[in-house]
Amino acid sequence: MRSPPIPEMATQEVQLSETLAHLKTESDTLKGKLEEERAKLHDVELHQVAEKVEGLGQFVMKTRRTLKGHGNKVLCMDWCKDKRRIVSSSQDGKVIVWDAFTTNKEHAVTMPCTWVMACAYAPSGCAVACGGLDNKCSVYPLSLDKNENLAAKKKSVAMHTNYLSACSFTNSDMQILTSSGDGTCALWDVESGQLLQSFHGHAADVLCLDLAPSETGNTFVSGGCDKKANVWDMRSGQCIQSFETHESDINNSSEADREVAIYSKESIIFGVSSVDFSLSGRLLFGGYNDYTINVWDVLKGTRVSILFGHENRVSTLRVSPDGTAFCTGSWDHTLRTWA
Amino acid sequence: MSGTMCSSNSVVQTQKLVDQLRLEASMERIRISLTAADLIQYCKDHRRSDPLLTGIAASSNPFKDKKTCTLL
Numbered sequence: 127m128r129s130p131p132i133p134e135m136a137t138q139e140v141q142l143s144e145t146l147a148h149l150k151t152e153s154d155t156l157k158g159k160l161e162e163e164r165a166k167l168h169d170v171e172l173h174q175v176a177e178k179v180e181g182l183g184q185f186v187m188k189t190r191r192t193l194k195g196h197g198n199k200v201l202c203m204d205w206c207k208d209k210r211r212i213v214s215s216s217q218d219g220k221v222i223v224w225d226a227f228t229t230n231k232e233h234a235v236t237m238p239c240t241w242v243m244a245c246a247y248a249p250s251g252c253a254v255a256c257g258g259l260d261n262k263c264s265v266y267p268l269s270l271d272k273n274e275n276l277a278a279k280k281k282s283v284a285m286h287t288n289y290l291s292a293c294s295f296t297n298s299d300m301q302i303l304t305s306s307g308d309g310t311c312a313l314w315d316v317e318s319g320q321l322l323q324s325f326h327g328h329a330a331d332v333l334c335l336d337l338a339p340s341e342t343g344n345t346f347v348s349g350g351c352d353k354k355a356n357v358w359d360m361r362s363g364q365c366i367q368s369f370e371t372h373e374s375d376i377n378n379s380s381e382a383d384r385e386v387a388i389y390s391k392e393s394i395i396f397g398v399s400s401v402d403f404s405l406s407g408r409l410l411f412g413g414y415n416d417y418t419i420n421v422w423d424v425l426k427g428t429r430v431s432i433l434f435g436h437e438n439r440v441s442t443l444r445v446s447p448d449g450t451a452f453c454t455g456s457w458d459h460t461l462r463t464w465a
Numbered sequence: 466m467s468g469t470m471c472s473s474n475s476v477v478q479t480q481k482l483v484d485q486l487r488l489e490a491s492m493e494r495i496r497i498s499l500t501a502a503d504l505i506q507y508c509k510d511h512r513r514s515d516p517l518l519t520g521i522a523a524s525s526n527p528f529k530d531k532k533t534c535t536l537l
Contacts, residue, residue, distance in 0.1 A: 139472060142472035142473055142476055143472060145476050146472060146475055146476050146479060149476065149479040149480055149482075149483050150479060152483050153479060153482050153483045153486055156483065156486035156487060156489075156490050157486060159490055160486065160489060160490055163490070169498050170498045170501065172501045172504065175498060175501035175502060175505065176501070176505055179505055179508075179509075182518070187517075190528040190529060191528065210527070226528075227527050227528070327485070364488070365485060365488075366488075366492070367489065367492065368485075368489065404515050404517045404518060405511060405514055405515040405516070405517070406507075406508050406510075406511035406512050406514065406515035406518060407504070407507060407508050407511065408508040408512065408515065408518055409515075409517060409518065424504075424508070425504070425505055425508060445517075448516065449514070449515055449516045449517055450516045450517070450521060450526055450527070450528060451517075451526075451528045452517075463528055465517075465526055465528040465529055
């Protein structure tokens, strides 16, 4: 049984409730206004404007290489800028660097945790970053000496309070962007491990992120379990734009200079786990939970091809830096390059 | 006492939400008909540099198998 509140506290409570009520009204008004504005601008569909655009020809793409070696689900992969090397990470706790042309394994690191959900190649090609259930993002410099123990040179850069879901180097080896199950994204200085900027705004786990492609690019997009895709200014930490979708989670996001595109087709029952655009932005590749890869014509909104090969869910997909091929990682423990 | 704490947290959170919404409402937006034209132009401009669209000869694509000649 609560004792009666002191008169001053009662007044304080009333004031707070009033403020809260005002703020709620204002937020509702603003939300309504935003919806109205967005509806007004939606004067036409992209595929309508693209009607006169030349259609795409036949697509013949197939698996060119299969990379075998992981002992469990492949969760993430990234290309090296040399368009040939690939880093991949798995539920089995291993991070492997491959030569995608020869399928040889060049380096392997065993992480102190399982479910290494994120990995990234440094722009110089001299290091890789990875993390997962350890709540950290660690950087491993790659040594030319095959006998050297990579784990010895490991550098812990990022610290989150929940799992690491994605990581990416910015334009240089010096900074890393991370997203986490703790609902935040963060920018870190690799050398010192210092937190440079944090990004708050998601209401739930952030599952993925992607940097805007331009050299002067200072924005990135993140997607999360709160059904929102947020565009952020890296310097200020501000959320510049927020997109809400009707799909359950945003597992992957990809920026094509001006727009964040999320595609769905009514007949597709299974969810997309990963997406990436081709170099011109015309093609969108999606890795699905039904083990297939769907290739979409971004402008016309139609599917141009469906690719089979993996024997389980496709968990990660990235187009190579020169756009000649793309690589997928799967729960079937393998990676495949397609061209 | 705890009642006040909860209320002040809610106020802080809602204030943040309102600030964010104000920011978004003040952003300049462009009609889709215009941005769509932009997107189409971007795809056209970069079409030639997209190997997956234009295709490359099997001999110059390191991922595609080269055809081998056999001397009889």
